[in-house]
Amino acid sequence: MLQIKDVYASVEEKDILKGISLSVNAGEVHAIMGPNGAGKSTLASIIAGKEEFELTKGHITIDGEDITELDAEERAHKGVFLSFQYPIEIPGVSVTNFIKTAINENRKAKGLKDMPASEMLKKIKEKADLLEIDRKFLSRSLNVGFSGGEKKRNEIFQMAMLEPKLAILDETDSGLDIDALKVVANGVNKLKNKDNAVIVITHYQRLLDYIVPDFVHVIMDGKIVKSGTKQLAYELEEKGYDWIKEELV
Amino acid sequence: MSLKEKLQSSYLAFEDHLQADSPLHDVRNKAMKSFETKGFPSKKEEAWKYTSLNALLNKEYSIFPKNDTAIEFKDVKKYFLNDIDTYKVVFIDGVYSSFLSQITHDVIDVCLMSSALNKSKYSSIIETYFNKAANSDSLTCLNTAFAKEGAYIRIAKHKEAQKPIEIINFATGTEAATMLQPRNLIIVEENAHVQIIERHQSLNNNEVLTNSVTEIFLEKRANVDYYKIQNDTQNASLIDSTFIQQQRESICSVHTFSFGGKLTRNNLSFKQLGEHCDSILNGVTMIEDKQHVDHNTLVHHIAENCESHQDYKGVFDDRSTGVFNGKVYVEKQAQKLDAFQKNNNILISNKATINAKPQLEIFADDVKCSHGCTIGQLDQDALFYLRSRGIANKEARALLMYAFANTVLESVKIPELKERINKLIANKIGVNLGFDL
Numbered sequence A: 001m002l003q004i005k006d007v008y009a010s011v012e013e014k015d016i017l018k019g020i021s022l023s024v025n026a027g028e029v030h031a032i033m034g035p036n037g038a039g040k041s042t043l044a045s046i047i048a049g050k051e052e053f054e055l056t057k058g059h060i061t062i063d064g065e066d067i068t069e070l071d072a073e074e075r076a077h078k079g080v081f082l083s084f085q086y087p088i089e090i091p092g093v094s095v096t097n098f099i100k101t102a103i104n105e106n107r108k109a110k111g112l113k114d115m116p117a118s119e120m121l122k123k124i125k126e127k128a129d130l131l132e133i134d135r136k137f138l139s140r141s142l143n144v145g146f147s148g149g150e151k152k153r154n155e156i157f158q159m160a161m162l163e164p165k166l167a168i169l170d171e172t173d174s175g176l177d178i179d180a181l182k183v184v185a186n187g188v189n190k191l192k193n194k195d196n197a198v199i200v201i202t203h204y205q206r207l208l209d210y211i212v213p214d215f216v217h218v219i220m221d222g223k224i225v226k227s228g229t230k231q232l233a234y235e236l237e238e239k240g241y242d243w244i245k246e247e248l249v
Numbered sequence B: 001m002s003l004k005e006k007l008q009s010s011y012l013a014f015e016d017h018l019q020a021d022s023p024l025h026d027v028r029n030k031a032m033k034s035f036e037t038k039g040f041p042s043k044k045e046e047a048w049k050y051t052s053l054n055a056l057l058n059k060e061y062s063i064f065p066k067n068d069t070a071i072e073f074k075d076v077k078k079y080f081l082n083d084i085d086t087y088k089v090v091f092i093d094g095v096y097s098s099f100l101s102q103i104t105h106d107v108i109d110v111c112l113m114s115s116a117l118n119k120s121k122y123s124s125i126i127e128t129y130f131n132k133a134a135n136s137d138s139l140t141c142l143n144t145a146f147a148k149e150g151a152y153i154r155i156a157k158h159k160e161a162q163k164p165i166e167i168i169n170f171a172t173g174t175e176a177a178t179m180l181q182p183r184n185l186i187i188v189e190e191n192a193h194v195q196i197i198e199r200h201q202s203l204n205n206n207e208v209l210t211n212s213v214t215e216i217f218l219e220k221r222a223n224v225d226y227y228k229i230q231n232d233t234q235n236a237s238l239i240d241s242t243f244i245q246q247q248r249e250s251i252c253s254v255h256t257f258s259f260g261g262k263l264t265r266n267n268l269s270f271k272q273l274g275e276h277c278d279s280i281l282n283g284v285t286m287i288e289d290k291q292h293v294d295h296n297t298l299v300h301h302i303a304e305n306c307e308s309h310q311d312y313k314g315v316f317d318d319r320s321t322g323v324f325n326g327k328v329y330v331e332k333q334a335q336k337l338d339a340f341q342k343n344n345n346i347l348i349s350n351k352a353t354i355n356a357k358p359q360l361e362i363f364a365d366d367v368k369c370s371h372g373c374t375i376g377q378l379d380q381d382a383l384f385y386l387r388s389r390g391i392a393n394k395e396a397r398a399l400l401m402y403a404f405a406n407t408v409l410e411s412v413k414i415p416e417l418k419e420r421i422n423k424l425i426a427n428k429i430g431v432n433l434g435f436d437l
């Protein structure tokens, strides 16, 4: 489904990604780990189409189609979804109005009419229940005054509403308490099927007990330096990153 | 002949028809003299530094337009609030249109300034109130000299206007260029309530210059919500001066929605004469092309324990220009005061400009005063966030602009009006926002 081929990227003349290749098939869960500043969020942004980052070399394809020239919204229409490490606060737009707009904009791109209001309401209710989100919450301004955990839960609510083909969850677990982590992970698992794929970026093995990855990759200094199975995450939890660094030299 | 000379000779002709012995005659003469001495304001004056009237003053205006224009209701229906019942005071080229209006004398007075000025039963009211809140700047004086028609509204003690009142000034400009000078007087007595919507609307592309003056008096515990909708055509200019006097425990809010017109200048001035007054000044400006909107506000705090809240938002596209000049003046005795002023601006195009100048003059020591002013672009991170959810660039920008203005819209108390303004905004930014506004 997703092919990343030898991708180099920079921001403000600074090289951040230095030759990343990654292949994700439908039905798979990939975990990406790595130290702070390694380039994990940059990789996520590059896939989602943030213009600030410049792809200096390489290609990204989805189902064989090169998406590197597409705008962020066009990538979303192709099924790419990014759960932000730091969700943006937007005063003046309620969660409900935001998600309605997003759903209908996606439908418009596919040549479909707006979703009927009753169907929309039903879907909102269903997904809010899945993620145990209070209805009152949905009429508040998007992310404004939300706690760290509420923001993350709201990201997964949006994912549940949009039903993406490829979801990238950037540190969705940070800021969640243990119970919330279970609820959110359960939500993600319910949405998972053989036709979609998930990339989870995390620092903690704990999340991977709930969202079980098929592969674990370690990014250091803009490169994937090691890939393995879930076992690798346990090793990292135990030993940190130094041993990989040593392996490299 | 310059416009000033033309106005001078028009005044002489106008004066011939006035009752020579009326006390008003004196007021007019004085006002005209004052205008003659001061002339039109120029950029040399601090208050007009960023707004030039020059381009407007060299047109050939007719000062007393003819009143033979017929308008069909269906052609102007869209300028009224149609979903709810309202009182309506409607003028076409400065002349009252009984056909389009719905006035009343039942319990409350919603009628005509010409009646108030000319009928003897109103003479004591006119003597007490007319020109008593207005200041003596040259354009206000000019309006006073020529004051003839407008809305006269009086809500008696403990009464509440059951419907909002719409004051609409249509301009047809059957003559090439028209100068209009409506004059409104609004008296809201003790514990009385009223909601008013004011609009100036040109119906074609002829040049119009409106020099409007409104005086509003709030007695003890009175409550006024005033909404100004400025969404005029490319050749319509408006100088709107509104003077508000508040007695104790009264609350007055003025919302100004400036969405279009060639040049718009809003002079909005509040004077708090009694304790525990609250003054609310909200504005949304969204303009493009070469439009110009200038907000010049003054809140004059004289009494103790009062509040004022100003929240002005501006979005400027193309080569449009904006001015925000907000002054808060706190007298020495106006202690325990809470004065708040906020002015946020977004420049959509790099050719647009905004000149923002907050002025706080505080002579009391026990007060809470704050002001904040920002000028920026649309937040790129927010834009990416929306686009990453599949919302196209244009719609995402629109949604952010809408969101930016929305905090001001939230305080509009007439739901139908709020919806109308939402639609105007959606129209302006050229998108269907895809949710119920």
Ligand SMILES: Nc1ncnc2c1ncn2[C@@H]1O[C@H](COP(=O)(O)OP(=O)(O)OP(=O)(O)O)[C@@H](O)[C@H]1O
Pocket (backbone or CB within 6 Å): A011, A012, A014, A016, A034, A035, A036, A037, A038, A039, A040, A041, A042, A043, A052, A085
């Ligand atoms: N807009 C930017 N301008 C300059 N430098 C940037 C920008 N965005 C990211 N960087 C830099 O790129 C590097 C990689 O950042 P990135 O956010 O991808 O790291 P990360 O692996 O997600 O780290 P963390 O685990 O802390 O979230 C960092 O050194 C960061 O400072």
Ligand SMILES: [Mg+2]
Pocket (backbone or CB within 6 Å): A040, A041, A042, A085, A170, A171
């Ligand atoms: Mg990161």
